[in-house]
Amino acid sequence: MLFNSFPFIFLFLPLALAGYQLLRRHGVAWLGLCSLCFYAWWDWRFLPLLLASICFNYCAGLAICSLHGRWRAAVFIVSLLLDLGLLLWFKYAAFLFGISAGLPLPIGISFFTFTQLAFLVDCWRGSAREPGFAPYLLFVSYFPHLVAGPVLHHAEMMPQFRNGRPLQAEDLALGLTIFAMGLAKKVLVADNLAPLANPVFAAGAAPQLLDAWIGTLAYAMQLYFDFSGYSDMAIGLSRLFGVRLPENFDSPYQSRNIAEFWRRWHMTLSRFLRDYLYIPLGGNRKGEWRRRANLMATMILGGAWHGAGWTFLAWGALHGVFLVLHQRFGANRPGWWGGPLTFCAVLLAWVPFRSPDLASALSIWAGMAGLHGAGLPHALGGPGLRWIPAGGMELPLLLLAALAAWFAPNTRQLVEQRWNGRLRNAGAVAALLLACVFSMNRPTEFLYFQF
Incomplete structure (x- = not known):
């Protein structure tokens, strides 16, 4: 279902708003149900995949927050590998291994996978805790962002998902x-x-x-x-x-300059790449050459995020080169x-x-x-x-x-x-x-x- 379609504007959206107003005490659950229906409209075959990913990562988040020692580390690593494996299978298997999942690419898989990867990393760091299944389901599947972003962070979204809030005229x-x-x-x-x-x-x-x-x-x-x-x-x-x-x-x-461009283009993805890739790689803390290597790796992987193909890798590599050149020659020369x-x-x-x-x-x-x-x-x-x-x-x-x-x-x-x-x-x-x-x-x- 497209935002720019008659079924969405004249059927889905009015029903979603009316139901949210009438069921305010269960608004979070209602929006979660609407989001799942929205996703199923595209291709119902992938709804079980989305639900399985949500349930798995919900349980993984609970385990990471409650376990200690080796078991906690094992759950964290296995969860990351399974999430990345799912993404690799559907999006990159044909490019990397010459095999195909046999199905079209599940819409929004990059967005809902990366959203949950970030949440698991924050659970591991101790900066997030599982808030309950209904809010987590809504956080991942929230229909305004589900299929093409923005890339959401739990800290800015979870406090806003509250029951009992009526619709406001403003x-x-x-x-x-x-x-x-x-x-x-x-x-x-x-x-x-x-x-x-x-x-x-x-x-x-x-x-x-x-x-x-x-x-x-x-x-x-x-x-x-x-x-x-x-x-x-x-x-x-x-x-x-x-x-x-x-x-x-x-x-x-x-x-x-090109650094400013990446602070202003697809800002939530740039934030994700900075917080969960560039900084963990070392950022600018380990010398100039390591900084340049981290920039190149981040941008190439950012290109790979967009698609499985040499063209996307080339696009990411070009931006990596532009950023390195900017830091070397143009950062202080406006x-x-x-x-x-x-x-x-x-x-x-x-x-x-x-x-x-x-x-x-x-x-x-x-x-x-x-x-x-x-x-x-x-x-x-x-x-x-x-x-x-x-x-x-x-x-x-x-x-x-x-x-x-x-x-x-x-x-x-x-x-x-x-x-x-x-x-x-x-x-x-x-x-x-x-x-x-x-x-x-x-x-x-x-x-x-x-x-």
């Missing part, structure tokens, strides 16, 4: 506002940029200079508005129930060129991330260097753009999307600055929702569902 207003903004990012912007990006990244396309740059820029904007739109919708939906999810995007394309240089680096790295294979990525980079021809417009005496649709609104939309990503405030800032409960603002939100609804004739999946 939460409903703010939640609908944020949801509408996210839906508009997805339906009105990201989906309409796909025709610019998809042909350029087709296998064997060999795009010319302008096609390659326009297609890559279109994908950069498509991915940003698609994923930040999902995150906004998740935050807005959660706010309807009085629960606040962490922010996941902070205008990352406005970053002045300048006007920092922002454009950072965006160009991010843009070049999106090429392998989107490409079907490394050969296609190399071909697109060659096209960006002009090795396949310039592809100048007719007005400049050239043959015209080969892959870019002519006569449509895609190019003006791309320009507007880029200007918004580079200069506009993010959703949180817009809501804080503009929303004040006035009727005209409510009318604007209603008009935005209507525009999105009329554009939802063919709902498309979110790009991060594949991860």
Whole structure:
């Protein structure tokens, strides 16, 4: 079930809100049941897998918190290995061993596995204790974040899952506002940029200079508005129930250096990689060379988290190299060129991330260097753009999307600055929702569902 679909907006969400209001004394259990139904809508075959993972890690958390000595260590290690083994089997077995689980990838498996891995690590460190099965089930399966994040941390979520809380008018207003903004990012912007990006990244396309740059820029904007739109919708939906999810995007394309970009892009994943990978590896505590090695390892594994393929590893390695170069040469040298240089680096790295294979990525980079021809417009005496649709609104939309990503405030800032409960603002939100609804004739999946 997609957030940008009629069944979700006009059936599932109203029933979830009505049931939560009527069953306030059992609100946590009701939201947990709704979340399981939401997941089963995708593919009921994977609901037992999700439930088994939740039950296993719940029991493991109890054991880690109550046992001592070798038994505690044994439970912790076995639990981590089984969780990682499940992820490896479904997501990486074909890539690593040439075998397949025989089923499609369970949606959201990376998110619910990493959420529970972090919880087990915190149980081992003594900074978390099992709160009860119903809150834990809701924490893992909470439908606004389950299939594409944000990556949640128990410390910020568990205190918010409380029974007896009625729906609040302010939460409903703010939640609908944020949801509408996210839906508009997805339906009105990201989906309409796909025709610019998809042909350029087709296998064997060999795009010319302008096609390659326009297609890559279109994908950069498509991915940003698609994923930040999902995150906004998740935050807005959660706010309807009085629960606040962490922010996941902070205008990352406005970053002045690559380190700042990773503090502002997919912020909850960056936090997870820092707290549960980079710092345990040693962080910056064991010398400069070890620091660089830790950065490279973290970014390569972050690339592998996104998918089983050399293209994702290459994307992660590129960002690792960018971060190492930034710390070596650019950390204390801010300048006007920092922002454009950072965006160009991010843009070049999106090429392998989107490409079907490394050969296609190399071909697109060659096209960006002009090795396949310039592809100048007719007005400049050239043959015209080969892959870019002519006569449509895609190019003006791309320009507007880029200007918004580079200069506009993010959703949180817009809501804080503009929303004040006035009727005209409510009318604007209603008009935005209507525009999105009329554009939802063919709902498309979110790009991060594949991860």
